[in-house]
Amino acid sequence: MRVALVSPYSWTYPGGVTRHIEALRAELDRAGHDVRVFAPFDHDRRKTAWMHRGARPQARPVPEWLTPLGATIGWPSNGAVSNVSGSPSAVSKLRRELRAGGFDVIHLHEPVAPVAGWDTLTSADAPLVGTFHCYSESVAPHKVAALLGARRKLNRLNVSIAVSEAAAWTGRRFYGGRYRIIPNGVVLPEGGVPWPRVRRAGEPLRVVFVGQAVERKGLPVLLRAFEALRGQIPAELTVIGLTPEELAPLLVEGEGVTALGRVDDVVKAAVLRDADVLCAPSLGGESFGMVLTEAFAAGTPVVASDIAGYRDVVTAGVDGVLVPRADATALAETLRDLALDPKRVQTLARGAAVSAERYAWPRVAEQVVGAYEDAQVVPAVEGGRVARAAVKVGATPRDGRPRVPAQRLPSLEPAPERRRGAALRRGAIGLAGLATVAGAVAAVEHIGPARIGDALVRSSPPWVLFGVALMCASMLLRAVSWHAILKAALPGARPKLADAVQGTNIGVLMSATLPARLGEPSRALIVSRRLGRARDRLPVVLGTIVSQTLINVLALVILGAVMFSTIGLFDGKQRALLWYAVAPFALLLVVLVAPALIRSRRPARSRWVAQARSAVARVRSGLVVFKRPREGFVAISMQLGAWALQWVSCYVLLVALGLEHRADLGAAAAILFAVNVTAVLPVTPSNVGVFQAACMAVLVGAYGVAPAQALGYGIILQAVEVVTALVMGAPALVKEGLSWREVRLRAMHSAPVSLSVPAPKKPEPVEA
Template sequence: MRIGIVCPYAWDVPGGVQFHIRDLAEHLIGLGHEVSVLAPAEEDTPLPPYVVSAGRAVPVRYNGSVARLSFGVLSAARVRRWLHDGTFDVVHIHEPAAPSLGLLTCWAAQGPIVATFHTSTARSRVMLAAYPILQPALEKISARIAVSEYARRTLVEHLGGDAVTIPNGVDVDFFAKAEPKAEWQGQTLGFIGRIDEPRKGLPVLMRALPKILAERPDTRLLVAGRGDEQEAVASLPQEMRARVEFLGMVSDEDKARLLRSVDVYVAPNTGGESFGIILVEALSAGAPVLASDLDAFAQVLDQGGVGDLFANEDADALAAAALRLLGDPSRRAGLSERGALHVRRFDWSTVAADILAVYETVMDGAASVVAAEDARPGRVARVRARMGREQ
């Protein structure tokens, strides 16, 4: 199968959607399919052989964050060239409503189109106002996928229609088999995310840290991600700042090792999450998870069955829950065991099979339409036949 996948966000700025697309593409290639990914990227960005650059992206405020998107005449030309050269059996667009490559591809593509919706957001006047512009492009989509019930709900409320729910995927064994790192073990909390993006929740965790350290002064917080490290600890008393260790951007291998090493992984995100792929990665690594009680996080964690939840943006609740987990090894072990079983439903072996089933369904539908049209005279044939009779 020849599959074209469209990434809306800059390939060189890591994020959950990019990781999802990368892992899906590599899994499909491993199964023997031909895959090409079109993504915004700076000209000097090292790209995997299956990624085609659509040109540089520009920062745009989108879904409570700053996303790097690509839109314009040059991007549209590159989309058309990619579609022409690819001759794809199916095109899979991610976030087609975002002002980026997905929307451009919807306008330009012919044939079966599958779209995945990742965004979860409250009812938005901007999205509702944009619907008349988006509608002609979105009507070309053959099948819709939502990564969670909350992404599906956003789609229904803002754009109409419905979608099949297929979660984000994870290579479970990659995280489960990672080797812990000795220097990251021993009374450690972990956080992975963009430091300077408030909705990732690091400020909430920083407000909770003094209470945690007051009872457990040997606790360390390991932070992986880009951002202003000095600003991140500015609210902490000077004597506590040494208990926070910034690791910067980490490789996939080190991310897995970090999740295998920490006593508790903390996800204090405050909103804008439709799924929570980092929770699935942490569960895969066997890390006990403590997360804010966002609807999407609660769903991933089986309503608290495989990870503990605390009241969103409540630093005191976070501190109390973290102290309970740090002081209860048996509770942590139980969460790890249940999480290891629960997370198998998110493995790429399952998720990719579900996505391939959608591809095959829309391809079969397109083939049926072509066959039906071939079975009866087309307009041109009818016109020619009529002209022949009239001569």
């Protein structure tokens, strides 16, 4: 049989689909079939790395059975990066080759992915087989594909294959159709799966991770779990797929962690054989997980996230253990329990060896060949030319069976109550963001773009630059304040001013470019790494941020006092200032006394109570600065000085727009107060939209400034803040040797993990 295997993904950025195609081709070739592979191919050039977010392609030869289809572009998709080609030349070349090849079957992998398979669905006349590898619950991309005609195009498939029930769920949910489940295969070692390794007493637990540094793989979750695990038992972690340089930004502590980079299959198999467990902490978006079956083939059990794609492969308690996704504590406790029970690990390893036989490539390839044979049996079309034309264009299914439409299906993911809460939060943020955008558009249309543009053009550049300089200086004063707090809280670590400056600048950049408040954990992580013993330092450093926050509350009280005393809009409401004055002291009192009040004798509550007490204790450690007059004076005076510079900067920008006659220093205080209060829960990066609305509320409502000028002021003030973040933060990232993505990924999983003391094992009964 002459077979064409068509891949939309770059051959030199190999992922699960590419490895599947390569192994399938080899197996079909051994069975005597004539196989040709068509896939994009990227050469290692400067432009290639630029088109793939800095990632360089692997140096792979072009085998005689591969037809390259040109270069690709790296697109973010489903929590990872898809390297696909969108060039017309790739489409035209593939069409020519398929028409001239005389293929009995054309096998499309990810037929919906652009553009190779997508075009072949309607341009090729040979029998078509499509394999769906992806599991995704994201509605938007699939809806777009459906609007572009995906459902009609997929009717042209003679046979549809899914690598798992999760992948079939995606097809049924968004496109309809019938799917036969044929899993990914795995190459078993010659001589069979090796006998489980026996871990001797005192040997460390050997854990392996195989994957990329993309968010959905969940590597930061494993790193946090491993750091806690090493605090109780000897353990080693080997990371395959990342170089030491790529892994370093994600680490708080590197002890016991080894990064091997990208290795060949021989080395990977050897590492898996020597491991006690493979850990796959993915956060979602996995349809199968080929690395799981590769571990089975090495006789190694797995600890994997309890997600849809992995549940299709791992039989919990037989060949592995499933843990809640994104739960670093549960993952660490599971690994610890396995380390303390070597017999259980051996039992799981024997189960893994048995499971590997189900996925052996000869068995999988036999099922694929069966699909090819079924695809070649094309039923006769009844109904004349109209019916044949309907099949030709995909209006009716090519397999001759009744059409199965797309249908709403319940989610495959566990914990629906938690998913509903997460969905509600995302929905609320999304609605708030849409409302912000809609309000901004309505405001611009109401005021008039020309008037807004005129207000911006009339601003004075020297005054704006002076405002930027003041904002930059305020960041430096904040760093000096934080340095004093760090010195008081960590006297043995001897933090340097440069550490605080680096952390502050990077934190400001992250706060300005992300919708979530990731600036605080980002700067805490930077400083913790610089101080050494990062895992021990991080909780205290996070506590020092609370000290700065209390000073910020005091600054807001002062700004509130100025605002209430200068804006006539609030006449008669000055008593509200009492609440602003009392708030920081009430919060300080709660923080100081709460540890003595938190007690619980109920075992069910012991874990969260212990975590709450630990968190409050960390906060208290950060408040030591207020017991030391010298450091406390520096911290308070510098932080308030930073606020004063920002206050002056806000006034300077009023001067830049010629508004100083209408809005004075009191107006600048009110603006600074308003934008900081509304930024407590940002719904967009830098709170765009809400920021401008706060400025307009003050200037228009209290000072009678024209809406166009008020909105122009809000735009310029935010631009100044963003420029300040870039001017201060970008060089700091370069100096630290980090990328924005690395800091973001690390900050999202910054909470340190604390494990409970393991329960003592019950002695086995002794027979009389």
